[in-house]
Amino acid sequence: MVWAPEAPSTPSRPAQGDIAALSRLQALRLLDSGPRGLVEADAEARLLRHGENVLPGRRPVSWPRRLARSLRDPFTMVLLALGLVSALIASWGTAGVIVLLVVASCVLRSNGEYRADRSTAALRELVATTATVRRRPSEDAEPWEREIPVDQLVPGDVVKLGPGDLVPADVRLLRARGLTVHQAPLTGESAPVPKRALDLPEGDDHLCRQGSSVVSGSALAVVAATGADTMLAGSSAAPARRLSAFDRSVNGISWTLVRLMVIIPPVALVANAVLRGRGLEALPFAVAVAVGLTPEMLPVVVTTALARGSALLARGGVIVKRLAALHDVGAIDVLCMDKTGTLTRDRPVLRDSIGPDGDPDPEVLRWAAINSFWTLHLADPPVPDALDEAILLGAPDHGDVEGVDASPFDPVSRVSCALVRDGGAHRVVVKGAVEPVLERCTLSPPDRLRAARLADRLAEEGLRVLAVATADHPADRPAVHRLGEERGLAFAGFVTLADEPSPEAPAALAALSRRGITPKVLTGDHPATAARTCRDLGLSVGTVVNAGELADLSDAELAEAVGRATVVTRCTPEQKARVVRALRARGHTVGFLGDGVNDLAAMRAADVGICPRGAVDVTREAADVVLAAKDLAAVDHAVVAGRRSTGNIVTYLRIALSSNVGNVIAMLAAGLALPFLPMLPVQVLVQNLCFDAAQLALAFDRADPAVLRRPLRLRPRAILRFVVGFGALNAVADLVTFAVLTWVLGVAGAPAFHTGWFIENMLTQAVIMLLLRPISGVSRPLGLATGALAAVGLLLPLSPLASAFGLVALPATSYLWLLAVVGLYGVTLLALTRRRFRDRGRRTP
Numbered sequence: 001m002v003w004a005p006e007a008p009s010t011p012s013r014p015a016q017g018d019i020a021a022l023s024r025l026q027a028l029r030l031l032d033s034g035p036r037g038l039v040e041a042d043a044e045a046r047l048l049r050h051g052e053n054v055l056p057g058r059r060p061v062s063w064p065r066r067l068a069r070s071l072r073d074p075f076t077m078v079l080l081a082l083g084l085v086s087a088l089i090a091s092w093g094t095a096g097v098i099v100l101l102v103v104a105s106c107v108l109r110s111n112g113e114y115r116a117d118r119s120t121a122a123l124r125e126l127v128a129t130t131a132t133v134r135r136r137p138s139e140d141a142e143p144w145e146r147e148i149p150v151d152q153l154v155p156g157d158v159v160k161l162g163p164g165d166l167v168p169a170d171v172r173l174l175r176a177r178g179l180t181v182h183q184a185p186l187t188g189e190s191a192p193v194p195k196r197a198l199d200l201p202e203g204d205d206h207l208c209r210q211g212s213s214v215v216s217g218s219a220l221a222v223v224a225a226t227g228a229d230t231m232l233a234g235s236s237a238a239p240a241r242r243l244s245a246f247d248r249s250v251n252g253i254s255w256t257l258v259r260l261m262v263i264i265p266p267v268a269l270v271a272n273a274v275l276r277g278r279g280l281e282a283l284p285f286a287v288a289v290a291v292g293l294t295p296e297m298l299p300v301v302v303t304t305a306l307a308r309g310s311a312l313l314a315r316g317g318v319i320v321k322r323l324a325a326l327h328d329v330g331a332i333d334v335l336c337m338d339k340t341g342t343l344t345r346d347r348p349v350l351r352d353s354i355g356p357d358g359d360p361d362p363e364v365l366r367w368a369a370i371n372s373f374w375t376l377h378l379a380d381p382p383v384p385d386a387l388d389e390a391i392l393l394g395a396p397d398h399g400d401v402e403g404v405d406a407s408p409f410d411p412v413s414r415v416s417c418a419l420v421r422d423g424g425a426h427r428v429v430v431k432g433a434v435e436p437v438l439e440r441c442t443l444s445p446p447d448r449l450r451a452a453r454l455a456d457r458l459a460e461e462g463l464r465v466l467a468v469a470t471a472d473h474p475a476d477r478p479a480v481h482r483l484g485e486e487r488g489l490a491f492a493g494f495v496t497l498a499d500e501p502s503p504e505a506p507a508a509l510a511a512l513s514r515r516g517i518t519p520k521v522l523t524g525d526h527p528a529t530a531a532r533t534c535r536d537l538g539l540s541v542g543t544v545v546n547a548g549e550l551a552d553l554s555d556a557e558l559a560e561a562v563g564r565a566t567v568v569t570r571c572t573p574e575q576k577a578r579v580v581r582a583l584r585a586r587g588h589t590v591g592f593l594g595d596g597v598n599d600l601a602a603m604r605a606a607d608v609g610i611c612p613r614g615a616v617d618v619t620r621e622a623a624d625v626v627l628a629a630k631d632l633a634a635v636d637h638a639v640v641a642g643r644r645s646t647g648n649i650v651t652y653l654r655i656a657l658s659s660n661v662g663n664v665i666a667m668l669a670a671g672l673a674l675p676f677l678p679m680l681p682v683q684v685l686v687q688n689l690c691f692d693a694a695q696l697a698l699a700f701d702r703a704d705p706a707v708l709r710r711p712l713r714l715r716p717r718a719i720l721r722f723v724v725g726f727g728a729l730n731a732v733a734d735l736v737t738f739a740v741l742t743w744v745l746g747v748a749g750a751p752a753f754h755t756g757w758f759i760e761n762m763l764t765q766a767v768i769m770l771l772l773r774p775i776s777g778v779s780r781p782l783g784l785a786t787g788a789l790a791a792v793g794l795l796l797p798l799s800p801l802a803s804a805f806g807l808v809a810l811p812a813t814s815y816l817w818l819l820a821v822v823g824l825y826g827v828t829l830l831a832l833t834r835r836r837f838r839d840r841g842r843r844t845p
């Protein structure tokens, strides 16, 4: 029979309030839909009418808007302020060069960010969430179910929901089995909320909103509102992402420099006035010195280094969803992971069916299969449970038993239930983890102990053990989602399944530990099964912690306990998250690799969430890194790419800041010692511009092998300490140059002095770029950039442009002396850096 909706006098945008008050059938009619779903052509027409199912705030930012946004950066603000001051005192050269610096860095930055965002958006598309929709090719055709991108959903579409799905739009439930949803992003409630497909609705039990996610159970629902019409869009409750450790580190360094930039001009002015009697004429110089401190290319180098790393990873199928996460991957020192599918192949195979006395008993398997069959068929989850499938594959026919209702596996209660009619009687069949099932059974204390010991023995062989129990169920007690709460069950026995350890896991685990990463296994499985699997993979297991025993510990005690453990078992989703938070509180940078709905909370709690492409939607949405497959070797690749990119950023910061700090100290000191300013403002700014441009090559530098061997994090304090030391050395080289120019070469007049110092400065910058790095090899871009920098320094004073910058040609002896100073500086730098980087294995960057 074809289901024919009554009057099709449907408004194009039915008010949600109307739908909330209606029965299932009335809601379907209002939406001009039916349980067999929309016809494809109708869905297309609706898509044109309603638009894509995209939240308004999620649209891409345009290039001009990005350019305008880059002006809001603190460095740019200070630079513009200094440019304004220069313009006010009619120092047009200084103001002009500052504007040029700002324009260059803003254009480069917004262009880099635009390109990086476009490529990460394209990569994100590859792992975008989909919805299982029921549609018909034509009015009379049978409906089919298929996955479509969430943005293609329209009001009236009939969708299926299962554990781990993100609710793709605002929906009205048509059928639900054991459905619980997590709707914290909308209501703040942290506990999962049960939902039912009632015909006479009370409250919003029968509605699920976009932004919530399915924790357990399954449902069929009709889409009531999409895109801007959803409650989430209306409430602007889109979750704000917390600032990552990397963002905080970069901000920390930036603000330290910004403070210095603001302080330098007044200090320089006062010192010049007091010691040299100079007035406002020293202001352009003071401004130029402050500008000289800025690492203008910081945002560009950061974006380029991270975008390059994630582009390389994408070629291997690893997708980094937000750039800063690549740094965080490189910083991971503890990798928490689930067991199933990560350490095992996730291809369970049925082994045995064992009665309470330990002997084989086919009846246990029969009940297990009845439970699996009816939970799969009545609940009809979009993705069938692997354990249920394995049981059905290995079980004989289970006879004439009719399913009445079912509550699919719930990762919190760890049981699944089916209500069946067996002959004339109703019977509830419960299957699940050993402890929650035994807890629900009527057993004498010795029998309970014997059953638990039997389960331990089976689990010690590395088998997955499911307990099975049954009970008569009076027909007048229908509430299925209360089935799991049944007590007084009769214990039937155990079924066991084998899930072989993954053959690739031992090598991948060994590779991770060579990179200084400690693996920790957080699983919902039995302690003995988990311990045996880990031992088989060569992991040193130590004490196996049972998460149930951690419940009463304080956060500090928990941190202590899990800090020592390698395997934490019987974890509920929230316990996995608590363990991750405890490890972070101990100062670890924690990565979490998982793929199930039971991994979601931990994924969100971790510094970096990692999942395979086949993970449930909600986990994939929360993850920062998505792998082509659940493969520990791919995590290793991501770690290497992260450390390589961070290594390049750290090198850039060390070089840029050491050189800039050195120059600032030298200029301020020389400005006070000399009767004239040691450099013209325009010269300071030109050499700054050349140095900035050359440093872009550092984003493409080679990786230091030592950096790849240990977790690498941007540590502002360590970088600033490094900069103070090497900045001081750079200042000494500058001051030696001043001494040579004044006393050895007897340079007469400011232009010759300025030129000598300009040449030396450009050459030392080239030397610093080559030597202040942890590796001796030079990449092609770096070789070209440093060569160009040195060439500009040596040739600009000899070129026709020299006079425009206040430079003059120097005699050959001056060049020789300058080269000698730079050579001496280079040798000293080489000796110090080799020593500094030789024992880098023991130091932080």
Ligand SMILES: Nc1ncnc2c1ncn2[C@@H]1O[C@H](COP(=O)(O)OP(=O)(O)OP(=O)(O)O)[C@@H](O)[C@H]1O
Binding pocket: 338, 339, 340, 385, 387, 388, 409, 411, 414, 415, 416, 431, 432, 433, 434, 465, 466, 522, 523, 524, 525, 526, 596, 598
């Ligand atoms: N379909 C199912 N029916 C009944 N019991 C199940 C089912 N799936 C899992 N269980 C039981 O619940 C326990 C916890 O399962 P859960 O999915 O939380 O973790 P897991 O898959 O064992 O491990 P991991 O967290 O490492 O992926 C399992 O050890 C098993 O005893």
